[in-house]
Amino acid sequence: MSLAIDGNILPHAAILAPMSGVTDWPFRRAVRRCGGGLVVTEMIASAAVLRDVKSEMRKLRTEAIAEAPLSIQLAGWEPPVMAEAAKICADLGASFIDINMGCPAKKVTGKLSGSALMRDPHLAGAIMAAVVDAVDVPVTLKMRLGWDDDSLNAPQLAKMAENAGIKMLAIHGRTRCQMYNGAADWAKIADVVAAVDIPVVANGDITCLDTMQKAIEQSGAAGVMIGRGAQGRPWLLAQAGDFLAGQAVRPTPSIGMRHHLMRAHLDDMLSHYGTAAMRLARKHIAWYAHGLPGAAELRDIANNNTDAAMVFAAVDEFFEALDPSDVAA
Known part of the structure; x- marks a missing residue:
């Protein structure tokens, strides 16, 4: 299985999902270092891009061409602002522009952005x-099944998107009101697949190759978008891509390689964020260590220290104490 967006054949049919506070430049680089394909930035507020707000523009601190293929995801509720922000992102070298219509967070939906747009098809x-007309690169869209169980309008919005020139859709198999509770309903994504001729990828609860296979079988999607399943396991995207391509799946990294990958990720965070890096790295350290002996002690050190040398030393000691056979799932 391969995946093409408007004639652009992707390296894999497995895409890294945008995750706020997670899919920053260091994390995207970790995924690509492991062999991943298309990666998507954290959701970026379009209005902030135009104002050059430092916290938002840091999310765009990247050599986009070197990261290619790279998708920059924009959120907003004003068509002209979204269009202008899309132009800026395309000029930065984005391979694709992604419109966020799926974020369920109240601070986003309260501004009629994210999944709130699913309640206003006219504005959506x-x-x-506006975004399609503003840029020459392909535009994609990520959304949910609907706002709630009484308004499962993803198929209708998908057709509208196709008619507007959107080139690919990613569907999270939950409604906005579900947030991240319950289980993703991959079978309902099949209704979106049936409604359009453009590629649709399935998202939600894809945490391993088995769940990925079930998501594909139940949805009929052209590929998958993996989010939380890749936290602490940046190699999962490449493994998923191998599986979907019918190739031999590359092995899960050894303890020694996992140590190397984690250190490289932390080095990138230090370079990217400076003194704030070790505070921001705490969640990543916990994810990398999850399921391995001594993980609790490492988390305790990381959660109570911001000195990079001390944290890095603890990481080294953690991995050096492990048996090579200690490979977490």
């Missing part, structure tokens, strides 16, 4: 058209 359509 205006944003799609």
Whole structure:
């Protein structure tokens, strides 16, 4: 299985999902270092891009061409602002522009952005058209099944998106009101697949190759978008891509290689964030160590220290104490 967006054949049919506070430049680089394909930035507020707000522009601190293929995801509720922000991102070298219509967070939906747009098809359509008209690169869209169980309008919005020139859709198999509770309903994504001729990828609860296979079988999707399943396991995207391509799946990294990958990720965080890096790295350290002996002690050190040398020493000691056979899932 391969995946093409508007004629652009992707390295893999497995895409890294945008995750706020997670899919920053160091994390995307970790995924690509492991052999991953298309990666998506954290959700970026379009209005902040135009104002050059430092916290948002840091999310764009990247050599986009070197990261290619790279998708930059934008959130907003004003068509002209979304269009202008898309132009800026395309000029930065983005391979794709992604419109966020799936974020369930109240601070986003309260501004009529994210999944709130699924309740206003007219505004959603205006944003799609404005962004597509503004850039020469392909535009994609990520959304949920609907706002709630009484408004599962993803198929209708998908058709509208296709007519507006959107080139690919990613569907999270939950409604906005579900947030991240319950289980993703991959079978309902099949209704979106049936409604359009553009590629649809399935998202939600894809944490391993088995769940990925079930998501594909139940949805009929052209590929998958993996988010939380890749936390602490940046190699999962490459493994998923291998599986979908019918190739031999590369092995899960050894303890020694996992140590190397984690250190490289932390080095990139230090370079990217400076003194704030070790505080921001705490969640990543916990994810990398999850399921391995001594993980609790490492988390305790990371959670109570911001000195990079001390944290790095603890990471080295943690891995050096492990038996090579200690490979977490």
